[in-house]
Amino acid sequence: MGICLSNQIKAKSPFHTGVISCKNVSGNEIELSNSSSKASSASIPSTPWREGEILQSPNLKSFTFSDLKAATRNFRPDSVLGEGGFGSVYKGWVDEHSLAASKPGVGMVIAVKRLNQEGWQGHRECLAEINYLGQLRHPNLVKLIGYCLEDDHRVLVYEFMPKGSMENHLFRRGSYFQPLSWSLRMKIALGAARGLAFLHNAETKVIYRDFKTSNILLDSNYNVKLSDFGLARDGPTGDKSHVSTRVMGTYGYTAPEYLSTGHLTVKSDVYSFGVVLLEILSGKKAIDKNRPSGERNLVEWAKPYLIKKRRMLRVLDPRLEGQYSTSQALKAATLALQCLFMEPKLRPKMNEVVTALEQVQESKNALKIDQNIHKSNQHSQPHKGHRSYQSSAEETRGVTAYPRPSASPLYA
Template structure:
C-alpha cells in the first residue's frame, strides 16, 4: 500500500444522510431483534431479480434486503475457509460462498455469493457497511452490483452480494498470467458503456448520488462481460438545488480523484466524470492511472498521456499493445477525445454522464470494424516493467496463483 492522507473516518453529515438513516435504523433493528426470523420467508431469491422489471433502474424508499444468520454464512463459506477468499482490504476479507435453496429437492440448486466480512480492527468498516446498506440496498439497476443482504450479529458485520464471474476490469486490463485474457476492443467498449449507464443512473436519479470512488477495480464483470459498479462505501448524496457541490473529507484513490476535490474537498457530481475519463484512458492504453515504477514524468497516467489524446497519429503510440492493433482507429479517437472532455480541469467544462453515455452509444452504433494491424514494434513495449496489481475489488475471484491482492479506498491512497 502507498502513502495516505486525510482522516481515517468520513463521518456522515445530517444534511446528506439523515433521511436515509431512518431506513437503515429500521432495517438493522430488525436484524438485531428478530435475528434471522425473516430468512425462511425470503429464502428463495435470485441475484438477477428486479433488473428485468426495471431495466432503467429504480430507487426504493427503504433498503429491501435479506437478513442473513451468521451461522448460515459460515456454512456457505465453509467456515470462512482460506481457499474461499476472493480479496482483502481495509474493510476486511471477501469470501466466495454457496447458498443452498431451502425447500428445493434439486441437489446443487442454489446461488453463488460474495460475502464481505468486517475485520474487527477496521476503523473504516462500520461506516462503509452502513453506507453500502443505505445506498446500494436501495438502488436497483442492471449496471450496479446487487447487494442481496447483510448480517449484523453481536460484533459480526457482513454484506452479501451477487457473485461476478469475470472479476474486475482492473484485472483484465493490468493482470498478467495464463488465466488473464486481454479484453478485445468490442468488450472494452461494452464495459465502458455499461459503467457509464450505472453512473448516469446515479447522477440523474431523484436523490442524486455521487459515487466518489470510480476506478477500474470497482467495475466488475458478470459472465457476459456486463459491467456493474460495486462498492458504495464512499457514496454521498449530491448537493441541494441551491448548491453546486458538497463539502466533505477528501477520500478516494490517487490518480482517479478529480483535482478540485483533492485541492478543496468540494465534491461535484462531475467529480465522478473525471474518474470516468481516467478509466477511459486506462481502457485505451492498458496502463494504470498511477504507477511509480514507470519512468519519471510518467507516474501519473493522465498528466503524461493527455497530449497524445487529441490526434490519431499520437494516439496510435499509446494504445494498448495487447489489442495487437485490432481496433477501429476512428472510434478510438472519438473515445480519446471524449476522455479529454471528461478530464477538463474545471467541473463545469466536463460533460454530464448522460452526455458521455450518449456519445459512447453513438460510437457503438457506428459499428466501425477493427482494422487488421500492420506488423511493427510497439512504442509502449516498456509497459512490461509496470508494477503488479496491488488494488483489487472485493467481489471478484483471484486470478491464478496464491498471491493475495489488497484493495483500499479510504482515505485517499496511492
C-alpha cells in the first residue's frame, strides 16, 4: 500500500471505502484505499454518521450564528487566535451563566473555531468533535461549550486556553523565549498521557488517532487539555483486534502498522505518544526538513541512541542540562523507546505510561543527589579526564542494573 507523505494524511472520509490520490516523496501519484468496518450502532458516538446527526448532550449549548458573530465582534481579524487547514479560531466573550454574547473583556473568554464551509469531510469531522466531546468529560480533555450548525456554518465553541498549544512552546526559538523547563515538560507529558489513558479505558474505547503537540493545549498553569477529536474513532468491540479504516493523521506521528495496513488500535495512539514524548525530551520536531540529512525524521535519528543505555542521554535537549537527574532522564527516554516499538503488542498500555511518568515525577529529588555526586567526583578525581556528569552519575548510582528496553513490563 502506498503512503501519502503530505503533512496531513487525510482521506475524503474515514468511514467510506474508496480511493484518494496524493503524491509520494518522489512526487509520483499514488493511491490509498482501505475498506472500513461497520461500527456498532450501540457505540458512542455511533458511526458512520448520518448527516445532521447530533447525540443529545446536556453539556452542550446550541448557539445561533448571530450569537457567535456578536461574541467575536463579527469574527474580526484582530480576534484570530490561530489558523489551520480547518479554518480559523477566534477569541470571544460570553456571559458565564447564560452564555449569551457579551462585550469584549466582560464575562468568560471562549475560543470559537469557524470551520471552512466547503467539504463534506470537514462536516463529518465537526460532527465527530461534537459527539465525542459532548459525551466525554475529563480534566485532560478540552471542554466543548457548544456548537453552531446553522445553514452552511460549522462553528465550535471551546473553553479558552491561555497558553495555547504545546507545539508553540516547545519549538519556538529566539532570545525572547525561555525554553520549557524539564519539570514543565514532564508535567505536560503526564497530563497528555492521562488524557489518552482515559480515552482508552472508556466504556467504549476511543482511539484518538491524531495525537501531536499542536493538539495539546495548555491552560494558564500549563495543565494539559487534549483537543481536536475530528479524527477520533471508536475502538474495536467484541473479539475484534482492530478497526479497519482509511489512513488518516499527521505524517511523522502515525504508527507504522497503521500506515501499512489501515488496522487501527489503541497501540497506534501509544506510538504517537512515543513520538511526542521524544519531541518533548529532545526539543526537536518529529519531521523537520531543515535538519541535516539523516536527522530529518526524529524517530529514525533517535532510535540508535535510545537502544543503547550509555547513549540515551544524547537525544535530550541541551537547553535542559542540569535540570534533571540521570535516573529521571533514563526512565523517560526508555519509556519513549518502549512506546515506539515496531511490534504494537510490545508497547505499553497508556495506564502503564501514566504510572511510569508518575515515577519520573517522584524521582525529581534524585537531581540533588546526582548534583552532589558530581561535585564530589570533581573534587576527588580532578585529573582523570573529562568524564561527563551523566557518565559519572550513572556509574555511581549503579545504572548498569537499569533494564534494557525489551518486551518486559515497564520498570518498577
